[in-house]
Amino acid sequence: MISKITPWEVPSKIDYGKLMKEFGLESFGKLPEQFNKNMLFRRKIIFGHRDFSRIATAVENKQPFVMMTGLMPSGKFHFGHKMVAEQMIFYQKLGAKVYITVADVEAYNSRIPDMGQLRTTAIEEYLMNYAALGLDLRKCDFYFQSMRSKDGKKASAYYSLANMLARHVTFNEFKAIYGDISPGKMASSLLQASDMLHAQLPQFEGPMPVVVPVGCDQDPHLRLARDMSQRIKGFNFIQLSSTYHKFMPGLKGGKMSSSDPTSYIALTDSPEEASKKIMKYAFSGGRDSLEEHRKKGGNPDVDVSFQMLKFALEPDDDKLSAIYNNYKDGKLLSGELKQIATEKIAAFLKEHRQKMEKSRVPVQRFVEEQGF
Amino acid sequence: MISKITPWEVPSKIDYGKLMKEFGLESFGKLPEQFNKNMLFRRKIIFGHRDFSRIATAVENKQPFVMMTGLMPSGKFHFGHKMVAEQMIFYQKLGAKVYITVADVEAYNSRIPDMGQLRTTAIEEYLMNYAALGLDLRKCDFYFQSMRSKDGKKASAYYSLANMLARHVTFNEFKAIYGDISPGKMASSLLQASDMLHAQLPQFEGPMPVVVPVGCDQDPHLRLARDMSQRIKGFNFIQLSSTYHKFMPGLKGGKMSSSDPTSYIALTDSPEEASKKIMKYAFSGGRDSLEEHRKKGGNPDVDVSFQMLKFALEPDDDKLSAIYNNYKDGKLLSGELKQIATEKIAAFLKEHRQKMEKSRVPVQRFVEEQGF
Numbered sequence A, B: 001m002i003s004k005i006t007p008w009e010v011p012s013k014i015d016y017g018k019l020m021k022e023f024g025l026e027s028f029g030k031l032p033e034q035f036n037k038n039m040l041f042r043r044k045i046i047f048g049h050r051d052f053s054r055i056a057t058a059v060e061n062k063q064p065f066v067m068m069t070g071l072m073p074s075g076k077f078h079f080g081h082k083m084v085a086e087q088m089i090f091y092q093k094l095g096a097k098v099y100i101t102v103a104d105v106e107a108y109n110s111r112i113p114d115m116g117q118l119r120t121t122a123i124e125e126y127l128m129n130y131a132a133l134g135l136d137l138r139k140c141d142f143y144f145q146s147m148r149s150k151d152g153k154k155a156s157a158y159y160s161l162a163n164m165l166a167r168h169v170t171f172n173e174f175k176a177i178y179g180d181i182s183p184g185k186m187a188s189s190l191l192q193a194s195d196m197l198h199a200q201l202p203q204f205e206g207p208m209p210v211v212v213p214v215g216c217d218q219d220p221h222l223r224l225a226r227d228m229s230q231r232i233k234g235f236n237f238i239q240l241s242s243t244y245h246k247f248m249p250g251l252k253g254g255k256m257s258s259s260d261p262t263s264y265i266a267l268t269d270s271p272e273e274a275s276k277k278i279m280k281y282a283f284s285g286g287r288d289s290l291e292e293h294r295k296k297g298g299n300p301d302v303d304v305s306f307q308m309l310k311f312a313l314e315p316d317d318d319k320l321s322a323i324y325n326n327y328k329d330g331k332l333l334s335g336e337l338k339q340i341a342t343e344k345i346a347a348f349l350k351e352h353r354q355k356m357e358k359s360r361v362p363v364q365r366f367v368e369e370q371g372f
Helices: A016-023 A053-060 A079-093 A104-110 A115-133 A152-168 A171-178 A183-200 A216-231 A271-281 A290-296 A304-313 A317-328 A334-370 B016-023 B053-060 B079-093 B104-110 B115-133 B152-168 B171-178 B183-200 B216-231 B271-281 B290-296 B304-313 B317-328 B334-370
Strands: A046-050 A066-071 A097-102 A140-144 A210-215 A241-245 B046-050 B066-071 B097-102 B140-144 B210-215 B241-245
Touching: A016 A046, A016 A216, A046 A216, A066 A079, A066 A183, A079 A097, A079 A115, A079 A210, A079 A304, A097 A115, A097 A183, A104 A115, A104 A183, A104 B152, A115 A140, A115 A334, A140 A334, A152 A183, A152 A216, A152 B104, A152 B152, A152 B183, A171 A183, A171 A216, A183 A210, A183 A216, A183 B152, A183 B183, A210 A216, A216 A241, A271 A334, A304 A317, A304 A334, A317 A334, B016 B046, B016 B216, B046 B216, B066 B079, B066 B183, B079 B097, B079 B115, B079 B210, B079 B304, B097 B115, B097 B183, B104 B115, B104 B183, B115 B140, B115 B334, B140 B334, B152 B183, B152 B216, B171 B183, B171 B216, B183 B210, B183 B216, B210 B216, B216 B241, B271 B334, B304 B317, B304 B334, B317 B334
Parallel strands: A066 A097, A066 A210, A097 A140, A210 A241, B066 B097, B066 B210, B097 B140, B210 B241
Antiparallel strands: A046 A241, B046 B241
């Protein structure tokens, strides 16, 4: 099982319970009240962690901490990405300094050798949507792996950490964690470890708790960064914390894929496009006939429309619960469930489009200030 | 043979003719007049090259070009290092922009995990001696692999080039070139390729001829950088030029080793220490008895005192030639040859010590300006 969940390949059906045991992830105990207000935590979509207690403590005691995450600038910004953005915004409101890396070097080394295109996608798709969703650009450190900072001492420290980490890992470890490994992948992994750790360098925040929220496919990167961080001397890195969220299913029930627009709804899709996609592609948990559905009920756990409500669109637990039960009991039909989802999506996309328009100028200003 | 000459291991006796064939190095044809004034070129201590014609052309036509070299900040600055410094100064006077990298990340990854000590050695031993020997600090770009530039765009471009080069090389190539390879060595090799190539990035000089003068043990790095430079798209790198110099023999006839002070004379040794080392350790090409020496003559080609005169201390070819012949004919005794070398060294070291004193303030100012 472990060998199948690598950052390069995600099987479409995952037994999260089994995975927690095999990866050695912990489930959440009692968390500070603020976490209960977050839908993803409350609904256990964020289902496991490593060393999260020091983040909970920092939040409780209002001590400084960092949230670090990244994006791979390929294709459209969709609801899967939105789930990550919601976590950025949540932690930012909790007081975290938010570090966001554009993994353009990793993208270059793995599949997209056009740095200009990567830059445009990162800004036009990701940064624009982050801002529209409510990320405060003034309170985050958004950067490109290929261009860390206008400050050369900061930039040098970030890259040199990646290069120095290379001393503290063996090829056999890379192979054990990733399976097949090429020089490009190895360079990307080291850089990604620095993405996670460099906030603690003296040129940045200094040693402090850092939480990295990821999908479980990213855990190999975490394990490697955690191991190396404790071997390298002189920096006194506090061990990384991480949380693991479930994958939002693709429209057709499998994996969301940036290269297949019928597998996701983009936040820049028009309400009409989105409705069409839901009606045409969204995998249904309903029965083959109306009669059978009324009698045996549907399966909301595999129904993509329901999952979209659960992951993103229905913040009210009671309402979500009612939909769940009605569908399971056969009172709610698949077409009706799709209708609910479609309306929610349409309302969201319409409002989001306006927010995108409002974000254009501040994003442009931010990009100019940062010198990207 | 090729597999034995790696950057990590140098056999003490090298057949340079054979090596040129096996590495595919060329010998020099007619060079511009200025090169004849340089002792190392004239005496064929710099014995071969790759693609040097575009450097000769640039010199002849007064076109801009770069000379790139590096230093490993371990131990004392000795006459072996001086030979490299002389080449920096020579090219600087020819109009080259001189790039000098302190390979502190490479040193960290291979053997010396103390970045503070590496920094001190680089400045106190290397930079100080460069300046004392006549390097114009204002006309060179001296930097640390761990701290490329105060300008974050320059720094990011330098490190990102190393990371992007990783896409354009395979593990099998690393293995074929270096033999055994670890993540630390691989990261160092990629960074060293960027050392050689980054002068041609738009953030630095743009595409132009670059010459890298090396000992033949460094050729694997060159071959790798040359190959990758032609595979990576979008930068239009002009192929690197390189020259190859012979190894100055260690005092005892073998290799100079930074960890063995009896194998070299440091430029900060006192004249007395230096004399003692020559008298006690310098390998002699003389015969076992005075009688035999007078009759059969000595062998200047293996005599370390003679080699020091040839590599560094006797700029006059006629005088050097007379010493060579007199020694070979048995007219000059080994003790007398040692005496000549000792006097030359003593005079040099005395003058050099004064120049070192004068360099202290400008070097300090330079280090502060650069923000190292």
